[in-house]
Amino acid sequence: xxxxxxLVIILLSWAAAAFPTPAAAQTxxxxxxxxxxxxASLTLSxxxxxxxxxxxxxxxxIPATGGPxxxxxxxxxxxxxxxVLSVQAADDLRSGVVVIAASxxxxxxxxxxxxxxxxxxxxxxxxxxxxxxxVRSGSQQFFFRxxxxxxxxxxxxxxxxxxxxx
Amino acid sequence: xxxxxxxxxALCAAAVLLAVLAAPSSALAQGRGGGGNPQIDLTxxxxxxxxxxxxxxxxxxxxxxPIVITIRVRQNTGPWTLTVLANGDxxxxxxxxxxSNVTWTATPxxxxxxxxxxxxxxxxxxxxxxxxxxxxxxSVTFRLANSWTYNAANYTQTLVFTLTAP
Numbered sequence: 001x002x003x004x005x006x007l008v009i010i011l012l013s014w015a016a017a018a019f020p021t022p023a024a025a026q027t028x029x030x031x032x033x034x035x036x037x038x039x040a041s042l043t044l045s046x047x048x049x050x051x052x053x054x055x056x057x058x059x060x061x062i063p064a065t066g067g068p069x070x071x072x073x074x075x076x077x078x079x080x081x082x083x084v085l086s087v088q089a090a091d092d093l094r095s096g097v098v099v100i101a102a103s104x105x106x107x108x109x110x111x112x113x114x115x116x117x118x119x120x121x122x123x124x125x126x127x128x129x130x131x132x133x134x135v136r137s138g139s140q141q142f143f144f145r146x147x148x149x150x151x152x153x154x155x156x157x158x159x160x161x162x163x164x165x166x
Numbered sequence: 167x168x169x170x171x172x173x174x175x176a177l178c179a180a181a182v183l184l185a186v187l188a189a190p191s192s193a194l195a196q197g198r199g200g201g202g203n204p205q206i207d208l209t210x211x212x213x214x215x216x217x218x219x220x221x222x223x224x225x226x227x228x229x230x231x232p233i234v235i236t237i238r239v240r241q242n243t244g245p246w247t248l249t250v251l252a253n254g255d256x257x258x259x260x261x262x263x264x265x266s267n268v269t270w271t272a273t274p275x276x277x278x279x280x281x282x283x284x285x286x287x288x289x290x291x292x293x294x295x296x297x298x299x300x301x302x303x304x305s306v307t308f309r310l311a312n313s314w315t316y317n318a319a320n321y322t323q324t325l326v327f328t329l330t331a332p
Contacts, residue, residue, distance in 0.1 A: 024204040024242075025330045030213045030233070032325055034256055034263065034310055037219030038318040074223070079261045079317040135314050165318075 038077055042085070042163040045070035049159075051144040061106075061143040068110065068139035075165035076133045083131070083165045086124035087117075090160065095153030102157055104145040111138020124162060133165075204242035204331040207301065210235050215308050215325075222312040230308045235278075237292065237329055238301035244332025245295050249288035250281075251326050258319035265323065267311040278304040288328065 046069060051062045075083045089102040105119040113128040113136060130136055210233060217228045239246045256263040265283045270291075272278035277294040292304060 024206045025328060026206050026208045027326055027328045028208050028210045028213070030210055030215055030325045030327065032215045032217075032252070032256065032268065032308070032323045034217040034228075034321040035219045036263070036316045036318050036321060039219070039221050041221065041223055074314045076222075076314055076316060076318050078319065079259075133315050133317055 036076065038075075038165050040076070040083075040163045040165045041074040042161055043072040043074075044161065049142050051142075054146055056146040056148050059146055062146050064142040064144075068141040070137070070139045071111075071114075071127070071161075072135070072137045073128065073130075073163050074135045075130070075163060077165035080132060081166045082129055083133075083163070084126060085128040085161065085163045087119065087127050087159050087161050088124040089119050089121040090158040091121055093155035093157045095151070095155045098151045098153050098155075100150055100155055104147075104150075105142060106145065107140045107142045109138060109140055112136065114138035114140070119159065121157075127161070202241055204244075204246070205238075205240040206242075206246065206329050206331050207238040208236070208248070208327065208329040210327060217308075217310045220312055222314050226312055228310045228312050230310070232305045232307045235272075235291070235304045235306055235327070236301050237298055237304070239294075239296075239298040239329075239331050242297050242331045245293065246298070246329065246331035247290060248292040248327065248329045250283065250291050251288040251328070252283045252285045253324045253326065254285050256321035256323050258317075258321045261317040261319045261321070263310075263316050263321055267313070268308055269311070270306050270308045272304055272306045274304065277302070278306065283325070291327065 046066060049064045049069060050066070052065055054062050071085070073083070073085050077083050089105075092102045093100040093104070102119045102121045106117065107119075107127075108116045109128065111128070113130045115126060115128065117125045117127065119125065127140060128136070128138060212233060215230045215233060217230050220228050235248070237248060252265040252268075255265045256268075265285050268283040269281065270283070271280040272291060277292040277298070279290060279292065281289045281291065283289065291306065
């Protein structure tokens with residue numbers, strides 16, 4: 001009789017060691033969602049571009065005073081989408097009733113994605129293009145085509161920049 | 167012969183005891199302990215955490231509505247821990263936002279604490295020793311670091327909260 005009792009005691013001792021108090025655990029799952037919408041932000045170093053007077057024989061292309069216009073374009077677009085920065089003149093250069101075509105203003109571009117162009121009042125002209133989201137910076141150096149045929153006067157026009165991120 | 171029968175009965179009794187000792191493991195996996203084992207309860211409301219779209223310049227960090235985590239720990243003398251693990255980055259098709267851009271703050275501290283989400287290592291949300299009885303509420307507020315580099319999309323991911331004791 002004593003042998004079986006000892007065996008039971010040994011088995012119980014082993015069981016206690018083999019099955020310690022188990023850890024309790026409970027889980028809960030939550031869903032995280034983020035709506036990241038398309039958004040764009042455009043910053044120009046100056047809201048004005050001016051050209052000084054000059055002798056057409058000496059300066060055929062008058063650079064804008066103050067140097068290049070620095071542009072910072074921030075855009076959040078869908079993956080792989082093309083982001084476009086464009087500019088369009090609201091009208092020709094005007095001084096009262098006297099008109100000089102907006103196409104006499106040209107620019108060169110500096111910085112990744114920036115390209116040269118000629119101003120137009122009839123359609124937007126591309127200033128820069130990029131792919132996808134990001135913060136980009138570059139510059140435009142404007143020039144005015146200086147001709148003896150331009151009537152004297154102080155001319156102005158308004159340009160509108162558009163940054164589109166689909 | 168009599169000795170053999172007694173031995174068999176003792177072995178049967180030991181087997182039954184072993185089965186009884188082993189049984190609570192499955193019950194505790196659901197967070198309900200019996201006898202002197204820890205009993206834990208975890209409730210989260212709501213189970214949906216949402217970040218609205220915002221301009222990164224004006225809203226560097228997007229704040230989601232707080233969630234309430236309720237924990238209760240009974241019959242426990244050791245440490246207990248609440249952790250959270252993301253099942254991956256924020257995903258939307260081929261686009262992704264690294265889950266480490268999501269952080270949280272929590273009150274009251276302690277036992278709750280702030281942290282940064284991870285998809286590889288469970289992060290501690292709350293911890294303590296002994297019991298939490300009656301149940302205690304914690305307010306957890308998640309934040310998404312906003313960026314111009316994210317692709318525009320609707321992202322989702324699941325978070326697994328786990329309360330364990332000891």
